[in-house]
Every structure is written in structure tokens, then in C-alpha cells.
Amino acid sequence: GQQRAPDFVAGLNAEQRLAVETTEGPVLVLAGAGTGKTRVLTTRIAHILSSGKAWPSQILAVTFTNKAAREMKERIGLLVGEQIEGMPWLGTFHSIGVKMLRKHAELVGLKNTFTILDTDDQIRLLKQVIQAEGLDDKRWTAKTLAGLIDGWKNKALGPDAIPEGDARSFGNGKGRELYRAYQRRLIELNATDFGDLLLHPIAIFRNHADVLAEYHRRFRYILVDEYQDTNVAQYLWLRLLAQRPDGSDVNLCCVGDDDQSIYGWRGAEVDNILRFEKDFPGATVIRLERNYRSTEHILAAASSLIANNESRLGKTLFTDIADPDAERVKVHASWDSEEEARAIGEEIEALQTKGEKLNDIAILVRASFQMREFEERFVTLGLPYRVIGGPRFYERKEIRDAMAYFRVVAQPADDLAFERIVNVPKRGIGDTSVRLIHDTARARQCPMLQAAADLVGTDEVKGKTRSSLREVVENFRRWSQALESTPHVELAESILEESGYIDMWKADKSAEAAGRLDNLKELIEAMGEYESLRAFLEHVALVMDNSDDAEIDAVSVMTLHSAKGLEFDTVFLPGMEEGLFPHQRSMDEGGRAGLEEERRLAYVGVTRARRNLHIWFASNRRIHGLWQSTIPSRFVDELPEAHVEVMEASNSYGGYGAGGFGERGGYGASRFDRMEPFGSSYGSPGWQRAQRNKNDATRENWGGRSGMGVSSRVERIGYGEPE
Numbered sequence: 041g042q043q044r045a046p047d048f049v050a051g052l053n054a055e056q057r058l059a060v061e062t063t064e065g066p067v068l069v070l071a072g073a074g075t076g077k078t079r080v081l082t083t084r085i086a087h088i089l090s091s092g093k094a095w096p097s098q099i100l101a102v103t104f105t106n107k108a109a110r111e112m113k114e115r116i117g118l119l120v121g122e123q124i125e126g127m128p129w130l131g132t133f134h135s136i137g138v139k140m141l142r143k144h145a146e147l148v149g150l151k152n153t154f155t156i157l158d159t160d161d162q163i164r165l166l167k168q169v170i171q172a173e174g175l176d177d178k179r180w181t182a183k184t185l186a187g188l189i190d191g192w193k194n195k196a197l198g199p200d201a202i203p204e205g206d207a208r209s210f211g212n213g214k215g216r217e218l219y220r221a222y223q224r225r226l227i228e229l230n231a232t233d234f235g236d237l238l239l240h241p242i243a244i245f246r247n248h249a250d251v252l253a254e255y256h257r258r259f260r261y262i263l264v265d266e267y268q269d270t271n272v273a274q275y276l277w278l279r280l281l282a283q284r285p286d287g288s289d290v291n292l293c294c295v296g297d298d299d300q301s302i303y304g305w306r307g308a309e310v311d312n313i314l315r316f317e318k319d320f321p322g323a324t325v326i327r328l329e330r331n332y333r334s335t336e337h338i339l340a341a342a343s344s345l346i347a348n349n350e351s352r353l354g355k356t357l358f359t360d361i362a363d364p365d366a367e368r369v370k371v372h373a374s375w376d377s378e379e380e381a382r383a384i385g386e387e388i389e390a391l392q393t394k395g396e397k398l399n400d401i402a403i404l405v406r407a408s409f410q411m412r413e414f415e416e417r418f419v420t421l422g423l424p425y426r427v428i429g430g431p432r433f434y435e436r437k438e439i440r441d442a443m444a445y446f447r448v449v450a451q452p453a454d455d456l457a458f459e460r461i462v463n464v465p466k467r468g469i470g471d472t473s474v475r476l477i478h479d480t481a482r483a484r485q486c487p488m489l490q491a492a493a494d495l496v497g498t499d500e501v502k503g504k505t506r507s508s509l510r511e512v513v514e515n516f517r518r519w520s521q522a523l524e525s526t527p528h529v530e531l532a533e534s535i536l537e538e539s540g541y542i543d544m545w546k547a548d549k550s551a552e553a554a555g556r557l558d559n560l561k562e563l564i565e566a567m568g569e570y571e572s573l574r575a576f577l578e579h580v581a582l583v584m585d586n587s588d589d590a591e592i593d594a595v596s597v598m599t600l601h602s603a604k605g606l607e608f609d610t611v612f613l614p615g616m617e618e619g620l621f622p623h624q625r626s627m628d629e630g631g632r633a634g635l636e637e638e639r640r641l642a643y644v645g646v647t648r649a650r651r652n653l654h655i656w657f658a659s660n661r662r663i664h665g666l667w668q669s670t671i672p673s674r675f676v677d678e679l680p681e682a683h684v685e686v687m688e689a690s691n692s693y694g695g696y697g698a699g700g701f702g703e704r705g706g707y708g709a710s711r712f713d714r715m716e717p718f719g720s721s722y723g724s725p726g727w728q729r730a731q732r733n734k735n736d737a738t739r740e741n742w743g744g745r746s747g748m749g750v751s752s753r754v755e756r757i758g759y760g761e762p763e
């Protein structure tokens with residue numbers, strides 16, 4: 041019969057086609073959002089497979105997330121017309137790294153059954169290492185050391201390679217010894233941390249030419265998506281695999297966008313893009329300029345925004361999606377974050393009524409604490425939603441921990457909650473003691489808290505464990521007594537303070553700790569909307585019951601960082617305020633570079649939208665538990681007026697609605713004076729009391745809020761608003 045190879049390149053533009061068909065030699069596709077980079081990679085693999093240039097097992101393809109890997113596999117299958125089972129080397133850097141390490145574990149002294157430590161295990165191990173060196177682990181914390189080691193590993197530096205200054209900075213100059221001891225312990229435990237998943241393979245490639253040669257023979261094509269976010273270790277790993285000693289390079293194709301580099305804080309280096317042509321001489325560099333994703337308004341917004349960054353390679357984007365009905369980017373103002381969530385909820389319901397799929401709608405937030413208000417609004421409205429790239433608000437570790445404390449106070453027989461936090465923060469009540477409490481409770485048929493109280497009076501527990509347990513028991517007794525007499529928000533704050541739980545996160549130097557503290561503040565604030573601790577606990581139990589199902593049509597809620605590579609018809613970007621976005625912390629810590637990374641993040645957000653983009657800012661926001669009046673983000677100012685429509689505020693309390701957007705120019709230089717830096721309030725003792733007084737004052741000023749009109753649906757369900 042007349043068998044023709046399927047025409048994969050049909051429908052691709054000339055540059056895309058070039059990127060797909062230039063299969064031999066190094067290729068760098070450097071192009072803006074939505075220009076089809078990922079599509080090019082997928083098509084390129086399909087083309088290589090179907091033209092018989094390589095078997096699936098001879099192709100190494102790196103994606104940024106496991107989800108992206110699954111999707112790519114699926115699409116290749118569709119293109120090639122069969123289920124692709126055998127793309128064993130398509131995955132993230134980490135998943136490919138594990139696979140390689142399992143094959144050659146013994147070369148670095150591991151068995152192929154090695155385990156991968158999670159962060160908690162890693163910290164516990166580091167603490168032992170610090171203590172074994174005779175150092176005070178309060179002064180030299182395991183968290184700090186973990187951060188240092190991660191940083192070194194991102195740069196592919198083993199203990200012998202770290203700079204002298206770095207080595208001296210920690211543990212009275214013992215940084216290097218500690219790192220070395222940690223690596224030794226990992227091997228003894230037959231374990232690795234995440235960094236090792238690339239570091240060990242790099243060491244193996246360097247020390248065992250035969251192994252590397254085997255991979256050089258195996259891989260004929262290497263492809264990398266989101267190349268702008270690779271770190272030094274990933275880059276070295278790639279280069280080792282791609283450069284053969286005889287000078288015949290494996291055919292490497294990387295696609296990326298310098299304007300979407302958003303993981304600088306995790307060690308990613310945009311410079312890898314610039315080095316590509318140097319390291320792979322004769323590389324074909326292809327630029328894609330036609331955007332297939334978004335309307336001209338959205339593209340214009342993205343381009344004008346990112347043009348404010350100085351350090352960029354510079355690209356142009358255009359679209360042929362000439363749609364006279366395309367809507368301009370809509371900018372909305374709200375009074376506060378609650379109104380923001382309410383209004384966005386209504387907008388989504390309206391879209392749904394018009395027949396839009398919820399799957400095509402996303403809310404992208406800068407900081408995870410912003411999610412809570414949306415999640416609760418959606419639960420109230422009965423709108424299905426899913427949180428991508430992280431747990432939902434009430435499923436977060438710190439929230440569950442805090443809730444466990446509250447549950448034991450409200451319900452002393454809640455053994456599950458008790459078990460969760462009896463030794464969080466660590467207070468020397470180890471597994472053996474917990475088992476003893478558990479068994480005692482079983483034997484006496486009483487709650488664990490009661491059993492613990494009984495045990496304190498015996499000599500079945502001793503020393504530090506005993507005094508810790510006594511403190512726990514007495515704390516809970518006191519808090520339970522206060523339950524009826526103390527306002528519940530105040531009580532909740534005291535519990536988190538007095539238990540040492542807040543301090544635990546304050547002492548934590550990991551990247552997520554600050555976000556966790558924000559979430560705890562948000563939790564406390566949320567409680568204020570309920571009349572008692574019990575009412576709040578009941579509410580959360582109901583929210584938690586809203587179980588997720590991947591199959592259902594649902595709105596996506598996620599952070600901007602996890603939105604990379606995705607696209608939606610309608611995108612909401614709430615919280616576009618100075619201090620939140622750009623985030624104050626990034627500006628404080630990163631200066632101009634920090635601000636530019638924030639702007640790239642905004643660019644990623646804007647370019648996720650296909651047809652409709654809604655930008656929101658509130659004039660009041662609770663930041664670190666403190667109501668602040670805020671001003672619109674500079675990123676809003678950077679949008680091109682001709683492509684933006686400023687929406688009238690939907691209610692009557694003035695603000696931005698009436699005065700309009702144009703007047704904001706008046707903020708001038710002084711506009712930032714009103715911002716209080718993030719984090720400043722947390723360090724100060726007694727923040728709660730001082731802030732609460734302020735909060736109360738602010739709340740009272742809200743008297744006029746009745747003008748907002750509570751949606752009738754909310755009233756019908758019976759969720760009372762505090763009026």
C-alpha cells in the first residue's frame with residue numbers, strides 16, 4: 041500500500057519546522073512564552089522516532105515537572121499513533137538521576153536499594169552530625185547547614201570543592217568537615233538527599249569513563265525543556281552526557297526563555313543559556329516569535345511589562361490571532377482580599393453560566409497564603425476547584441499542626457491530634473514514650489492526654505521526657521481552662537506561642553519557613569470570622585471534606601511558580617500590590633535582581649492566559665496578620681494603557697473605582713513610603729497584642745461595608761458574615 045510517514049511538521053511555522061527537522065548537531069531554541077517551544081520538543085521526538093533515527097530508549101528528554109513528563113509522553117504517543125511505553129529516559133532531572141544512580145550505586149558506595157531522605161530526615165541527620173562535632177546545634181542549626189549544603193550541591197560542589205570562605209562561615213570553621221561527615225553518614229545509611237541524585241551521577245561520569253561511554257553510546261538525542269531554569273549541577277550533568285570525548289556530540293536540543301527564569305533563588309542560572317553557543321560551537325540558534333497562545337492584548341501586556349527588565353536577551357513576540365472581539369486586559373480594584381475573592385468567585389460563576397469550562401480557568405497567586413480565601417469562597421459557592429503543585433491550605437503541614445493543637449484543646453480525647461503534636465516542636469518525647477502513652481491509654485481506656493498526665497506522676501517516664509511531658513500536660517490543661525474565658529483568637533495565638541510552635545518556624549532557615557509563618561498568621565486571622573474555636577474547627581472539617589477528583593471540571597488554583605508551561609483561557613492574577621507582588625522579601629534580599637525575578641514571574645503569570653486576563657489589587661490587605669493599606673503594584677503601571685480596561689469598582693465605597701486608575705500617577709516616589717516591609721512585625725515580641733488593637737480599629741472602620749452586599753447565595757447557605 042501507499043504508506044506515507046505522518047507529516048508531523050504540517051501546521052508548524054518555518055522556524056518551528058527547522059527546530060524539529062534539524063535533528064543533528066546542537067540546537068538552542070530561545071523564544072518567548074507560548075511560541076510553541078514545548079510543542080517543538082514533543083514533535084521533534086515524534087519525528088525522530090517515526091523516521092527511525094532512534095529507539096525510544098536512545099532519547100533522553102528532560103521536563104520540569106513529572107506532570108509535564110506524563111503529558112509529553114501522552115502527546116508523543118498520539119503523534120506517533122501508538123502508546124509509548126518505552127520512553128524510559130523521559131522525566132525530570134531528579135527522576136532520571138535516580139534511575140542512573142540505581143544502576144551504578146555501588147560505584148559511590150551505595151547499594152541500589154538506597155533510600156532518598158525527605159527534608160525532615162535530612163535535618164535530623166545533620167543535627168546528629170553537628171552534635172558529633174561537639175558544636176552547639178542551637179547556635180549552628182541543622183536547617184542552616186541544610187541550606188548551605190543544598191546550595192553547594194546545586195553548584196555541584198563536593199566537600200573538597202567548596203570555597204574556603206564558605207567552609208569557614210559555618211560551625212567555627214568546620215563547614216567542610218560537617219559536609220564531609222554528612223556525606224559519609226548518608227553512605228553508611230545507604231541513603232541520598234535530593235542533591236545527591238545529580239551529584240553522584242556527575243561523580244560517576246567523571247571517575248568512570250567506561251560508564252559515561254556507555255551512556256554516550258546509548259543516547260543519540262538529548263532534549264531539555266525550560267532550559268532557563270537549570271542550575272549549575274544540572275548543566276554539568278547535561279554537558280557530561282552531551283559531549284563525547286571524540287568530539288562528536290550527542291544531538292542536544294534545549295528550549296527556553298530567559299524572561300521566564302524564576303528559580304534564581306534555587307540556584308538556577310540564566311547564564312547557562314548564554315554559555316550554550318560557547319560550549320556547543322556551531323549550534324543552531326532558533327528564535328520563535330509567533331505566539332500561538334494569547335490575544336494581542338495579552339501579548340502587548342506581557343511585552344510591555346517585561347521590557348522594564350534590564351537584564352534580558354530581548355525578544356519580540358507577535359500573534360496572528362486577530363480577533364476584533366478580543367477583550368483587553370481587565371484591571372480591577374477591590375477594598376480588601378475578601379472582596380477580591382468574592383468578586384472573582386462571582387466572575388467565575390458568570391463565566392460558567394456562559395458555558396465556559398472551569399478547567400480553562402486559573403487563579404495564580406504570588407504567595408500560597410493567598411489561596412485560603414479563594415478556597416473558602418469556592419467551598420461556599422460550591423464551585424469545584426483544585427490546588428496544583430502543593431497541598432490545599434488546610435492540608436498544609438503547619439496548618440495541620442496548628443489545628444491539631446486547637447483540636448486537643450477543644451476536644452482532649454482527640455488522640456490523633458495529640459499524637460501529631462506531642463513532640464512538635466521536638467521536645468524529647470520520642471517514639472518509645474509516645475508508644476508508652478498510647479499503650480497506657482489503651483489499658484486504662486482513657487484519652488492519651490489523660491494517660492500522659494497519669495504517667496507524669498509515675499516513674500515510668502524519666503528525666504527530660506518527664507519534664508517535657510509534664511509541661512505539655514499542664515499547657516493543655518491551662519489552655520482548655522482558658523477556652524471559655526479567653527477570646528478564641530487570642531487563645532489560639534497563645535497556644536502557638538507558648539507551645540514553641542511559632543518559634544520552631546522562626547528558627548527554621550529553610551526557604552519555606554517564612555511562607556509557613558505567613559500561613560499561620562492567615563489561619564489566626566481566619567478564625568476571627570467565627571464565633572468560637574469550636575465553630576471554626578467545625579468549619580474546617582467541612583472544608584476539608586471537599587475532596588478532589590482529577591476527572592471533574594474544576595478551577596485551578598496555584599502559585600505562579602507552579603504555573604510554568606501551562607495555559608488557560610481565563611487567568612486571574614489577584615493581589616497585584618506593592619510588597620506582595622513584587623514581593624518585599626525578594627526586593628530586600630535580591631535588590632534589583634530580585635525585582636527583575638519578580639517581574640519575570642509576573643510575565644509568566646500574564647502569558648498563561650489565552651483569551652482573558654483579569655488583574656486585581658486590593659486597597660487593604662492583611663500581611664503578617666496586620667491590616668495595611670496597600671497600593672497597586674508597579675507591574676500594573678507597566679501595562680500598556682491601550683490594551684488595558686480599568687473596571688469600575690462594583691460597590692459604593694469609593695476608592696479606586698470612582699477616582700480611576702489614571703490618578704495613580706500621583707503616587708510618584710512616595711508611593712512606597714507607606715509600605716511596611718514584610719517580616720518586620722514578626723520578629724518583635726508581642727506582635728499579636730499590638731496588632732490586634734490595630735486590627736480591631738480597622739475592623740470598626742469597616743462599618744460601611746454593608747454597601748458591599750453579601751451575595752444572596754452565601755446568606756442562603758447560612759455562612760454568616762461578621763457585620
Ligand code: ATP
Nearest residue numbers: 051052053072073074075076077078079332333605
Ligand atoms: P511556555 O514558554 O509558556 O512554556 P511554549 O513556548 O512552550 O510556552 P507551547 O506550550 O508549546 O509554548 O505552545 C503554546 C500553545 O500554542 C499551545 O497550545 C500549542 O499547542 C500552540 N501552538 C504552538 N505551535 C503551534 C502551531 N504551529 N500551530 C498551532 N498552534 C500552535
Ligand code: MG
Nearest residue numbers: 077078079605
Ligand atoms: Mg513550554
